[in-house]
Amino acid sequence: MASDNWLVVGLGNPGPKYETTRHNVGQMALDVLADRMGAKFSPHKTNSRVAEGRTAPGGPKLILAKSNGFMNTSGGPVSALAKYFGVEPERVIVLHDELDLPFDSLKLKQGGGHGGHNGLRDIAKALGTPDFLRVRIGIGRPPGQQDPADFVLKPFGSAERDTLAVLLEDAADASEMLVTDGLTATQQRFHGGAR
Numbered sequence: 001m002a003s004d005n006w007l008v009v010g011l012g013n014p015g016p017k018y019e020t021t022r023h024n025v026g027q028m029a030l031d032v033l034a035d036r037m038g039a040k041f042s043p044h045k046t047n048s049r050v051a052e053g054r055t056a057p058g059g060p061k062l063i064l065a066k067s068n069g070f071m072n073t074s075g076g077p078v079s080a081l082a083k084y085f086g087v088e089p090e091r092v093i094v095l096h097d098e099l100d101l102p103f104d105s106l107k108l109k110q111g112g113g114h115g116g117h118n119g120l121r122d123i124a125k126a127l128g129t130p131d132f133l134r135v136r137i138g139i140g141r142p143p144g145q146q147d148p149a150d151f152v153l154k155p156f157g158s159a160e161r162d163t164l165a166v167l168l169e170d171a172a173d174a175s176e177m178l179v180t181d182g183l184t185a186t187q188q189r190f191h192g193g194a195r
Contacts, residue, residue: 004060006179007087008033009078011096011119013070013153022139023152025164026095027066029137029171034064036172041066046080055176062179063087072118075126082127092132093175094123099148101138104163106170106190109134110183133178137171 010030011023018024034041037053041064044050051064063085067077082092090110096119101107111131114120124130142151156164170190177186 005063005085005087006060006091006093007063007065007078007081007085008093008175009065009067009074009081009095009123011071011074011094012066014068018153020155021153022156023071023097025097025137025139025168025171026135028164029095029135029168029175030064030066032168032172033062033175037062037064039064043068044081044084046077046084048077048081050081055179060179072122074119075122075124078123079126089127089129089132092123092127093135093178094120094132095135095137095171095175096120097139097152098136099139099141099152101136101140103138103140103160104167105138106167106174107136107138108174108178108183108187108190109136133183135171135174135178137167 008030010027012018012027013023034051037055039051039053041049041051047068048065049068052061054061065081067074069077096117100115110133114124123132142148174186174190177189
């Protein structure tokens with residue numbers, strides 16, 4: 001039955017050049033989730049890499065996905081995956097970087113605008129609705145006059161890496177809790193800084 005399927009998408013850009021950048025923090029958190037489930041990513045016909053598993057025996061099935069394309073064109077693969085696996089938009093969870101949140105914080109929501117995030121804009125357009133779930137992973141604002149477009153494509157600094165590891169675990173925890181306990185309970189637990 002498709003009814004227990006959830007599609008969990010980590011946004012980012014493809015290739016080694018980008019894998020440690022702030023813009024790819026959604027894919028980094030997805031890797032944590034895949035490791036916990038003992039799931040490995042493999043190519044899928046939707047121009048994505050997919051890993052499938054359950055967080056607990058008999059629990060809901062999670063389809064973890066990373067688009068092979070660039071962030072701004074995430075919509076096509078996400079829409080194709082949702083159709084392929086029979087997942088409704090309200091069971092799609094998108095993990096993404098968020099400039100408007102301080103580094104080391106998470107916020108969760110369902111629906112709403114894209115806040116200038118082109119990956120979210122493309123997904124909402126392709127799904128025909130903005131009403132998917134979002135795990136917004138705070139990366140903070142760029143220092144000084146640095147262009148946000150440059151900032152998101154820079155790797156995390158060495159001083160940030162310990163905190164980043166905790167933040168990614170939190171984002172993975174929040175994704176699991178959304179599936180098992182729903183949005184309100186997850187918001188109550190995670191809104192605020194990482195523990």
